[in-house]
Amino acid sequence: MAEFENRISKLKEQVALLPLSPGVYQFIDRTGVVIYVGKAKSLRKRVSSYFVQSKEHSAKVRVLVRQIVEIRHIVVDSETDALLLENSLIKTLRPRYNILLKDDKTYPWIVVRREAFPRVQSTRQLIRDGSQYFGPYGSVMMQRSVLEFVREVIPLRTCKLNLSPEQIAKGKYTVCLQYHLGNCLGPCIGQQSETEYAAQVDLVISVLRGDLRPVRQYLESGMAQAAADLRFEVAQRYKQRLDALDNYAGRSVIVSAKIVDVDIFSLLPDDDIAWCNFVRIRHGSIVGVQTVKLQTGIETDPRDMLTLAIQHLMEHTADGKLAREVIVPFLPSTTLLFDGVTFTVPKRGEKLDLLEFSQKSARIYRAEQLKNLEIKNPERHTERLMAAMQKELHLDREPRHIECFDNSNLQGTHPVASCVVFRNGKPSRKEYRHFNIKTVEGPDDFASMREIVYRRYSRLMAEGAELPDLIIVDGGKGQLSSAYGVLCELGLEKHIPIVGLAKRIEEIFFPEDPMPYYLSRTGEPLKVVCHIRDEAHRFGITFHRQKRSKAFINSELELIEGIGEKTIRTLLQHFRTVAKVQTAPIEELTALIGVAKARKIKAFFNESPQ
Numbered sequence: 027m028a029e030f031e032n033r034i035s036k037l038k039e040q041v042a043l044l045p046l047s048p049g050v051y052q053f054i055d056r057t058g059v060v061i062y063v064g065k066a067k068s069l070r071k072r073v074s075s076y077f078v079q080s081k082e083h084s085a086k087v088r089v090l091v092r093q094i095v096e097i098r099h100i101v102v103d104s105e106t107d108a109l110l111l112e113n114s115l116i117k118t119l120r121p122r123y124n125i126l127l128k129d130d131k132t133y134p135w136i137v138v139r140r141e142a143f144p145r146v147q148s149t150r151q152l153i154r155d156g157s158q159y160f161g162p163y164g165s166v167m168m169q170r171s172v173l174e175f176v177r178e179v180i181p182l183r184t185c186k187l188n189l190s191p192e193q194i195a196k197g198k199y200t201v202c203l204q205y206h207l208g209n210c211l212g213p214c215i216g217q218q219s220e221t222e223y224a225a226q227v228d229l230v231i232s233v234l235r236g237d238l239r240p241v242r243q244y245l246e247s248g249m250a251q252a253a254a255d256l257r258f259e260v261a262q263r264y265k266q267r268l269d270a271l272d273n274y275a276g277r278s279v280i281v282s283a284k285i286v287d288v289d290i291f292s293l294l295p296d297d298d299i300a301w302c303n304f305v306r307i308r309h310g311s312i313v314g315v316q317t318v319k320l321q322t323g324i325e326t327d328p329r330d331m332l333t334l335a336i337q338h339l340m341e342h343t344a345d346g347k348l349a350r351e352v353i354v355p356f357l358p359s360t361t362l363l364f365d366g367v368t369f370t371v372p373k374r375g376e377k378l379d380l381l382e383f384s385q386k387s388a389r390i391y392r393a394e395q396l397k398n399l400e401i402k403n404p405e406r407h408t409e410r411l412m413a414a415m416q417k418e419l420h421l422d423r424e425p426r427h428i429e430c431f432d433n434s435n436l437q438g439t440h441p442v443a444s445c446v447v448f449r450n451g452k453p454s455r456k457e458y459r460h461f462n463i464k465t466v467e468g469p470d471d472f473a474s475m476r477e478i479v480y481r482r483y484s485r486l487m488a489e490g491a492e493l494p495d496l497i498i499v500d501g502g503k504g505q506l507s508s509a510y511g512v513l514c515e516l517g518l519e520k521h522i523p524i525v526g527l528a529k530r531i532e533e534i535f536f537p538e539d540p541m542p543y544y545l546s547r548t549g550e551p552l553k554v555v556c557h558i559r560d561e562a563h564r565f566g567i568t569f570h571r572q573k574r575s576k577a578f579i580n581s582e583l584e585l586i587e588g589i590g591e592k593t594i595r596t597l598l599q600h601f602r603t604v605a606k607v608q609t610a611p612i613e614e615l616t617a618l619i620g621v622a623k624a625r626k627i628k629a630f631f632n633e634s635p636q
């Protein structure tokens with residue numbers, strides 16, 4: 027029992043780190059076998075429901091939970107993708123507890139036949155006959171709505187006739203009801219040429235590929251013309267078609283009609299760790315996704331790391347064989363180890379979509395592992411983070427103590443500034459400081475920055491207090507130059523590194539360097555620096571709003587002669603707002619502050635233009 031409770035406790039910790047994104051989850055037993063595959067609109071919410079004590083759980087669910095020792099998950103972009111991926115994994119893995127989907131069900135596709143005057147039809151079987159397939163669709167209803175939309179907007183034939191030129195030339199065909207209804211233009215009797223028909227098929231293909239502009243233009247012009255002709259029912263039908271067009275869903279990267287058997291590898295290198303994701307596609311469907319963490323050691327060349335990662339992953343797969351085509355972000359250092367394998371670095375299309383899916387899976391896995399490290403071993407997480415920031419910002423020491431400055435004013439009124447302090451990458455709110463700008467008139471951010479930096483560090487030096495390991499200035503080269511000038515004046519320019527962070531695209535500026543520096547967009551140092559900047563901005567804006575609000579509330583009452591600060595406080599504590607003070611009966615004012623002051627307040631507001 028104790029062992030079971032410990033295992034459930036660890037699983038709950040893992041579930042707490044799951045994202046709220048849609049995806050597919052897998053439950054693994056102690057033998058390493060997948061015993062259940064499920065889909066979820068929100069992975070964390072769905073998986074956590076298994077570990078809640080509830081009498082509503084069936085006996086099957088309770089037995090299932092007792093066998094779980096590991097949880098794996100794959101994040102996708104939509105609930106439909108989760109449904110398709112679940113179906114694909116269940117057919118491949120055949121988990122013990124997935125009963126309902128252990129059949130031969132396949133998802134529906136739309137096919138444009140390779141034939142004279144091609145038909146656009148529904149199918150569940152992919153046949154390599156040169157036809158074009160689009161989909162798959164998460165439900166038959168979705169597929170039928172697309173087919174109905176296409177057939178309603180673009181007139182194409184639906185008959186099974188052989189419309190080869192020889193058969194049409196014989197003249198044995200006659201038009202059907204669809205011709206009289208306007209749903210077909212009569213290619214069977216020569217009323218429509220193959221060229222004209224092909225142009226309409228191209229329009230259908232553009233819709234199925236996601237290019238909706240030609241059809242949208244056609245529907246909008248048709249709706250406008252019908253409305254101008256007062257044919258409002260026809261215009262409404264066009265409007266409904268436009269709504270269906272807006273709701274049309276594009277294809278999924280989870281299943282592909284063109285890409286049959288491939289393996290995809292992506293690499294996400296860190297300082298001494300690399301995260302490698304592996305996606306396996308068989309018969310056009312994803313059948314496996316796995317991410318591993320590799321200790322890089324002295325091997326820092328990404329091409330060498332990718333080669334070693336592919337070898338490692340192949341050693342731990344069931345068949346140990348690669349597909350004939352492998353999609354990678356860049357070529358490995360050597361291809362001699364992989365006989366009969368073609369490596370592809372995609373630039374566009376579905377293969378690039380699959381590579382981006384793999385890269386996204388690697389990023390999500392890395393974020394989850396780092397979050398788990400932060401929770402379970404915060405000291406190690408802090409050491410790793412500080413080392414990464416020291417390297418990224420080219421510092422002589424780890425930035426354990428960081429201070430960030432920001433100015434706030436509204437058209438020069440009520441200028442204030444803020445200083446926030448971070449220790450070991452986390453806010454130290456008790457050390458936050460506000461500054462009222464005293465020596466600057468008007469909206470001069472550079473002068474304000476000079477004032478607050480001088481006041482802050484001249485005081486720390488006078489008190490013999492600890493100086494920061496890094497100063498961040500919220501702003502570009504101008505604010506940085508102002509703050510750096512103060513450090514030079516105080517003789518601290520060689521003791522405290524300082525950088526400026528521009529708001530627009532997170533540019534980092536160093537003193538006396540005119541060119542900006544860009545931190546890694548996927549690394550943690552940029553996230554920490556932006557968090558510090560945003561915290562300084564929030565803290566400064568809050569103080570500025572409080573000061574401005576207080577000045578606005580008190581301004582009118584302070585104009586009344588004979589009404590002091592203590593009386594104003596009493597009035598506002600009782601009435602809450604100046605407007606209620608203005609409209610209060612004189613008897614109530616007299617009881618609160620006396621006859622003389624009550625008369626002065628009434629006289630002031632009676633004479634005021636308000």
